[in-house]
Amino acid sequence: MYALVDAVAFYASAEKVFDPAIRSKPVVVLTNNDGCVCAICPIARRLNIPKFQPYFKVKHLLAKHKVIVRSSNYELYADLSDRMMNVISRFCDKQYIYSIDESFLHFTGFTPLINDWHQYGHLIRRTVWRETKLPVGVGFGSTPTLAKAANHAAKKLKGFNGVAVIDSEQARLRILAAMDVADIWGVGKRLAKKLKQLHINSALDLAKQDPLQMKRLFNVVLARTVDELNGRTCLEWDEVRQDKREIFSTRSFGERLTDPTVLKTALINHCTIVARKLRLQRSLTKRLLLFVASSPHELNAYKKSLVYELPTSSADSCVFANAISEVFAQLYQQNVRFYKCGVGALELSSQQFQQSDLFTPNKNNIKLMKCLDSVNARYGSNTLALASQQQSQAWHMKREFLSPQYTTRWLHLPKISCNL
DNA sequence: TCTGGGGTCCTAGGACCC
DNA sequence: TCTGGGGTCCTAGGACCC
Numbered sequence: 001m002y003a004l005v006d007a008v009a010f011y012a013s014a015e016k017v018f019d020p021a022i023r024s025k026p027v028v029v030l031t032n033n034d035g036c037v038c039a040i041c042p043i044a045r046r047l048n049i050p051k052f053q054p055y056f057k058v059k060h061l062l063a064k065h066k067v068i069v070r071s072s073n074y075e076l077y078a079d080l081s082d083r084m085m086n087v088i089s090r091f092c093d094k095q096y097i098y099s100i101d102e103s104f105l106h107f108t109g110f111t112p113l114i115n116d117w118h119q120y121g122h123l124i125r126r127t128v129w130r131e132t133k134l135p136v137g138v139g140f141g142s143t144p145t146l147a148k149a150a151n152h153a154a155k156k157l158k159g160f161n162g163v164a165v166i167d168s169e170q171a172r173l174r175i176l177a178a179m180d181v182a183d184i185w186g187v188g189k190r191l192a193k194k195l196k197q198l199h200i201n202s203a204l205d206l207a208k209q210d211p212l213q214m215k216r217l218f219n220v221v222l223a224r225t226v227d228e229l230n231g232r233t234c235l236e237w238d239e240v241r242q243d244k245r246e247i248f249s250t251r252s253f254g255e256r257l258t259d260p261t262v263l264k265t266a267l268i269n270h271c272t273i274v275a276r277k278l279r280l281q282r283s284l285t286k287r288l289l290l291f292v293a294s295s296p297h298e299l300n301a302y303k304k305s306l307v308y309e310l311p312t313s314s315a316d317s318c319v320f321a322n323a324i325s326e327v328f329a330q331l332y333q334q335n336v337r338f339y340k341c342g343v344g345a346l347e348l349s350s351q352q353f354q355q356s357d358l359f360t361p362n363k364n365n366i367k368l369m370k371c372l373d374s375v376n377a378r379y380g381s382n383t384l385a386l387a388s389q390q391q392s393q394a395w396h397m398k399r400e401f402l403s404p405q406y407t408t409r410w411l412h413l414p415k416i417s418c419n420l
Numbered sequence: 421t422c423t424g425g426g427g428t429c430c431t432a433g434g435a436c437c438c
Numbered sequence: 439t440c441t442g443g444g445g446t447c448c449t450a451g452g453a454c455c456c
Binding site: 010038039098099100101102185186187188189190191305307 | 448
């Protein structure tokens with residue numbers, strides 16, 4: 001049995017945790033640089049606020065309904081996510097954190113004392129709410145995709161109240177029949193449109209298809225989804241939590257940027273993030289993708305990228321930073337208003353099997369990186385940083401409606417006053 | 421006045437080589 | 439003079455997810 005536990009409109013719910021005054025109000029959260037609406041609380045959802053629309057286009061609508069608008073407060077969300085995942089982990093020995101607000105639980109060789117999945121789901125919900133004040137939905141199913149479907153039902157379909165269980169044929173048919181094919185995990189807008197042309201409208205319609213036929217007409221991924229919807233597990237636990245095959249760090253700037261030094265600093269910051277992520281999954285990369293770009297919405301948009309081939313696979317921030325310095329001139333161009341840049345690690349390999357070069361000295365300083373990681377883990381990210389990262393504020397995000405970092409900054413600690 | 425997220429994986433099609 | 443196959447690698451862009 002698998003379970004998927006995730007928060008209801010996580011970012012918006014997180015904003016309500018330390019601000020009870022807005023709990024009964026419509027709340028939305030914006031993406032980086034206050035670009036788009038990315039989280040809509042259930043109360044705001046009833047007002048038909050569209051998701052992933054540019055903020056400036058829905059501004060008037062939000063104002064009309066007196067919607068509370070917040071910038072993304074990642075410091076807060078990351079910390080609340082940790083707390084939530086911690087609580088959830090107590091309910092199963094195998095947890096896989098799939099995203100900031102979702103985790104899969106895999107019950108195998110272990111049955112909870114409470115031998116009723118409904119009750120168990122509600123216990124998870126109640127406990128998470130009691131300890132974090134975050135609302136979660138829980139879905140159970142015999143495959144990851146069915147657990148996802150149950151989770152969708154738990155939160156979106158009538159009569160489930162936050163928990164749904166697919167543990168019988170009736171339950172499976174009932175939930176899949178009520179689900180639009182577009183709401184299945186792995187079926188996006190594009191695929192859903194094509195499926196509907198073939199009169200495959202509900203999740204159940206898709207489940208009834210022949211996997212081989214789906215593979216022929218579409219691809220192997222969809223064939224697997226069909227199998228999963230029928231209770232045949234294709235995404236094995238190890239596959240669900242496989243190592244990433246590429247790792248990126250990219251960001252748009254709060255304001256357009258023309259200064260080469262600042263742009264280079266931004267790139268170096270991205271490369272240290274990528275290096276840290278690589279070390280976290282014990283991977284090395286042989287090739288870095290570096291890119292810079294002006295806004296795609298601009299006339300004569302500028303875009304330049306290049307692949308840097310490292311002499312030996314690495315996850316060393318210093319090696320990456322040197323690579324950037326070496327080729328930066330090829331990326332930069334005068335009079336371009338830069339909007340975005342990023343670094344990606346391609347062609348990853350395991351740290352365990354490092355291939356060295358007979359003729360090139362290995363420049364990877366594993367000890368130094370280990371030290372850097374442990375200091376930063378203890379005292380906060382970027383306590384130790386490369387000199388070339390120069391804590392510049394110039395390219396930092398625009399966050400006009402930022403809430404306090406209640407849990408990660410002393411100055412932002414919530415104050416409780418009581419009158420005796 | 422101007423404003424449009426970030427991450428990962430996959431694939432079609434082009435370049436190049438034999 | 440004209441015509442032609444198959445493999446590998448690379449890249450840009452698409453699809454999907456949150």
